[in-house]
Amino acid sequence: MAKPTFAMYWAASCGGCEISLLNVGELILDVDAAFDVVFWPCVADFKYQDVEGYPDGFIDLCLFNGAIRNSENEELAHLLRRKSKTLVAFGSCAYEGCAPGLANLTTNAATMRTVYTDSLTTDETRGNLPQPVSQVPEGEISIPVLYETVRSLDQVVPVDYIIPGCPPEARQIAAVLRAVLNGMPLPAPGGTIIGAGNVALCEECPLAKNVKQITRFYRPYEIVPDPGICLLEQGLVCMGPATRSGCGALCPQVGMRCEGCYGPLDGQDQGARMLAAVASVVAAGGSHLDEHAQAREIAAVMDTLVDPAGTFYRFSLAHSLLRRARVADSSA
């Protein structure tokens, strides 16, 4: 009997998801023994043509990581959806846009300018923008079209499952792989989240939580937090209250605020929820002040929170309520 087939693809992503998959350790040998790898650009030499040649539904399990940033990403999303029985949005980029999705706060023109012109580390190639079409001795070649708005995988094609995380924790991946390998039934597909919890991260965070009374916010480099005490109480914008559990609260336990990589809880907008949580614990604008003084004092505290959009939506912007910023020259 032929083995079931496995594919993994990276769209707009960093490659950390593949590394996290390899972090499952020896289990990867069982995966290799149980599955036939039919497409996996990171580790094996398959061409897009090979995938096009497969019959529809040929791939039993396809882990798709990366956001949809350009026309190549989109083309592969449609292709792999057609060829896969089970398509999994693997990791934060595919699930909710992640760091590439932050490009939605600005325009492609501004992004290009930063990368190719203004960047301090750009030297002799300064100002050399990528050309959509180039002439080479072999003929004309073109590069994929960069889209103005970064999208998540499920905004382009239907996905069966979502494994959140940046990257997904190896033990969570292992649990899912074991379930698949042992033929255990998975929950009903349809954009279902697997390999994560369904409570806020604070629930699994062991740091001591007392009354929160924040009088100013700090960025991580500005203070050394007291160990063992909730980071949000100490003025670090720890995303725990608005973030799905599943990672084991690794970052807060070593003094680094949760950045929110597991995304929002079911049906929530992560940034809006975090904004509400943070604003509620600010100790400013007491009733002893008059209306104007209250407003001023509150504004002064909020001003210490640098870049609220980038902080609250670091991972989930492309999948949030507003999805992108409105910019003067974007009517699409």
Place this chain on the structure above:
Amino acid sequence: MENEFQPIIVGFLCNWCSYRAADLAGTARVHYAPTMRPIRVMCTARVEPEFVLKALREGADGVLIAGCHPGECHYVEGNIKALRRFTLLKAMLRQFGVEEERVQLVWAAASEGKQLAEAVDRMTEQLRALGPLRWRQRVLGEQPVARHALEVEVGG
């Protein structure tokens, strides 16, 4: 003035003061712009930032949150919590390219029907100057279904 742009304002009004202020403006037959779609909430602190973002995405041109004056909150300091959220929300919306005038917080006691009406009038003028938002259509590039539905509902 048939073709004048009529903005859509989603108004979240506190049950204990501003909703009654709107009621008073009605019974006193105060004339003001018919642009606000009032939604009664128990307190301005009930207004999740999600409500505001969703309103903006689904076709509102602006959102007005109205509650009790500080010190007069039915729940002691719900309105101050609302002010904290609103202050941070405004800073965040700036990053999303949403003009400050599009989301406003005002205080209107139950007796201040006229003041509430003036706030709606003022905001309507400001939104007229800014023009329509139409988030889905103009920012996300989708078809304007939501706005159409809103207009039918209200205009019908």
